[in-house]
Amino acid sequence: RAVRVLLADRGLDRVVLVSDPFHLFRARLVAARLGLHAVTSPARGDDETLGALVRRHPVYLLTESVKAPVAWLTGR
Numbered sequence: 001r002a003v004r005v006l007l008a009d010r011g012l013d014r015v016v017l018v019s020d021p022f023h024l025f026r027a028r029l030v031a032a033r034l035g036l037h038a039v040t041s042p043a044r045g046d047d048e049t050l051g052a053l054v055r056r057h058p059v060y061l062l063t064e065s066v067k068a069p070v071a072w073l074t075g076r
Contacts, residue, residue, distance in 0.1 A: 001034065003015070003036075004034045004035065004036060007036070013035060013036055013037055014036070014037045014038075014039075015031060015036050015037070015038050015039070016038070016039050016040075016041055017031060017038050017039070017040045017041070018040075018041045018042075018043050019040075019042070019043055020042065020043055021042040021043075022061060022064050023064055024040040024042060025068050026064065026067055026068045026071050027040065028040050029068070029071050029072055030071055033071075
């Protein structure tokens with residue numbers, strides 16, 4: 001919300017969102033709900049496969065799997 005205010009003060013509403021590929025869906029959804037036109041770009045990491053990410057970061061991936069549908073349903 002703070003970024004939306006800063007952009008609005010400058011007459012802007014377009015953003016580039018950079019994050020890990022698993023998080024980008026929710027980030028873009030939140031941006032759209034805030035009235036921002038978002039383009040996403042996955043952050044370059046160590047090019048892990050999804051399986052490797054699940055093994056290394058299972059809690060993060062699980063919580064993000066829950067947060068995305070909640071964000072879609074609630075607009076948050």
